[in-house]
Amino acid sequence: MTSSHIIVLGDPSNHRPDYTWNPQWIFPCESPWGILEKFKLANNANVTDIFNTLGTEYVDSLKMRTSWSKKLRNLTTLEGFSDQKAHKILGNSFVSNTKNIMTRMISVLPHFLIGQNQKLIRENVAFCGKCMQWGYHSVLHQIKLFHICPFHPDQNLETKCLDCSREIPYVLSNTHTESPFRCLCGKNMTNLPKHGEFYFDIWKKAKGLKIQLLEIKKWISLTPEQLERLERIYFHRNDDLDNRPNTLLYFLQFVEPSTKENWPTIQYNVMRSASYxxxxxxxxxxxxxxxxxxxxxxxxxxxxxxxxxxxxxxxxxxxxxxxxxxxxxxxxxxxxxxxxxxxxxxxxxxxxxxxxxxxxxxxxxxxxxxxxxxxxxxxxxxxxxxxxxxxxxxxxxxxxxxxxxxxxxxxxxxxxxxxxxxxxxxxxxxxxxxxxxxxxxxxxxxxxxxxxxxxxxxxxxxxxxxxxxxxxxxxxxxxxxxxxxxxxxxxxxxxxxxxxxxxxxxxxxx
Known part of the structure; x- marks a missing residue:
């Protein structure tokens, strides 16, 4: 792993840093994939370099350190990454932060689904074209309940390369991209730096992104009564929610039928028994x-x-x-x-x-x-x-x-x-x-x-x-x-x- 032209210490006590990083390059709700793609780009790093730097004690104990299982590279479970090392080196506990965001967004649903997060998280990278121009990718983009960018409500989420329609698996990998943020076909997912401008300057343009999508704002502000109501439901979950783009609206209509003009509505049917x-x-x-x-x-x-x-x-x-x-x-x-x-x-x-x-x-x-x-x-x-x-x-x-x-x-x-x-x-x-x-x-x-x-x-x-x-x-x-x-x-x-x-x-x- 070679250092770039600017070295920013994540740990002031480290007198011989061999990485390039600035905690200000990470923004709220940023995904592990986006963070690690930035780290790879800033340090010309590969998967082995990242595990050597951010791996758990179990990863450190492995004798074969050239081949990494998909389980360790999984960016949903994050089993291969140390939260303590991430906080020390990157200035961000992305392991615990990611899990907290997932819990906040998914645990609204009944407990019988909490152990099945994999079914609610996309296996391939989903991204917003506007966010990705700044090298920003959110954990929220990976949740199957959301099909529109939470930060840009006018943008549908993309799941394939815009040039070759190739999918990029949501794992830490050296082979699923030609280089960080670049598809195997050569398509750059971010804006190319202009003359005299570095990637770091482009990344900072994502500063200040806030959730704008009304449905998600409502989803994270449900009342205790609405949450309790969701705890006692069963819904059809045999198919992939990626194929049901209105699922979030269905849940919101269930807990609070819309009567406001600015609230999206979808025609549906309801049958109710006697209250006794x-x-x-x-x-x-x-x-x-x-x-x-x-x-x-x-x-x-x-x-x-x-x-x-x-x-x-x-x-x-x-x-x-x-x-x-x-x-x-x-x-x-x-x-x-x-x-x-x-x-x-x-x-x-x-x-x-x-x-x-x-x-x-x-x-x-x-x-x-x-x-x-x-x-x-x-x-x-x-x-x-x-x-x-x-x-x-x-x-x-x-x-x-x-x-x-x-x-x-x-x-x-x-x-x-x-x-x-x-x-x-x-x-x-x-x-x-x-x-x-x-x-x-x-x-x-x-x-x-x-x-x-x-x-x-x-x-x-x-x-x-x-x-x-x-x-x-x-x-x-x-x-x-x-x-x-x-x-x-x-x-x-x-x-x-x-x-x-x-x-x-x-x-x-x-």
């Missing part, structure tokens, strides 16, 4: 509670089994209602196609795409082995152990959410029976109708090729973002919020180009 739902007892529950054997340790398992049975029965009734509604509406003209589907595939070259959509949808929800059993209306039974929902396709997903509900409510077997049914019937209906949309999207090709038993897993593709609020005490409603950023199932079926070869003979019998 936590203490509301259904007829079956009242009969059970009136039983003189109710109470005691032994009764706990009886209550638990009863709750599970009630949940299953509620989900079954909801699915039967949806099934009946679909047959009377979107599949009304193709009921005979469904009824005689097995005969049609034996006697005709073509198949009805509407019937195939319905059959595949129902077959996978009920996990039926053969499509002809769907037509025969074979019904799956209730498993003996554990919580069950009629949609077997969503069993694991719904069980995970039920565990979250149990942690919030406590003894669901003692209370919250009606609330459980309200929450999970709404959610299951939401899921199964989304599955129908996904099947409608792919079935036209299957129908043309006569593929009747495709092996396909949609997971939760195209599922609108939703938030469930779990009530805990009397006076609180259960809530189901969803942002309908995709088409309805009715529209999806109309747009899917489904065809029926029997359109002129809907009463055919094979």
């Amino acid at each position: 739902i936590v203490t509301l007892h259904g007829e079956q529950e009242r009969k059970f509670l009136a039983n003189p054997e109710y109470g005691g340790f032994k009764s706990f398992f009886q209550r638990q089994h009863f709750v599970y049975q009630v949940l299953y029965n509620c989900s079954l009734q909801v699915f039967k209602s949806i099934d009946r509604h679909l047959r009377k509406t979107v599949f009304k003209d193709h009921c005979n196609c469904i009824r005689y589907f097995h005969k049609d595939v034996q006697n005709h070259e073509e198949v009805c795409a509407y019937a195939l959509t319905y059959i595949l949808w129902k077959q996978h929800i009920e996990q039926i082995n053969n499509y002809w059993d769907v037509v025969n209306r074979r019904r799956i039974g209730l498993r003996k152990m554990g919580v069950n929902f009629y949609s077997k396709q969503d069993s694991h997903y719904l069980n995970r959410i039920f565990e979250r509900w149990e942690r919030i409510q406590g003894d669901v077997a003692h209370t919250g029976w009606t609330t459980s049914c309200w929450i999970f019937t709404k959610l299951m209906a939401f899921l199964v109708l989304n599955h129908l949309k996904n099947w409608a999207e792919v079935v036209p090709e299957f129908a043309r090729k006569r593929i009747l038993d495709p092996v396909i897993s949609f997971d939760y593709k195209n599922l609108p973002f939703y938030i469930i609020f779990f009530p805990k005490v009397k006076g609180e409603s259960a809530e189901f919020h969803y942002w309908n950023n995709t088409v309805s199932y009715q529209t999806a079926l109309k747009q899917a180009n489904l065809t029926c070869p029997f359109v002129k003979a809907r009463s055919h019998k094979g």
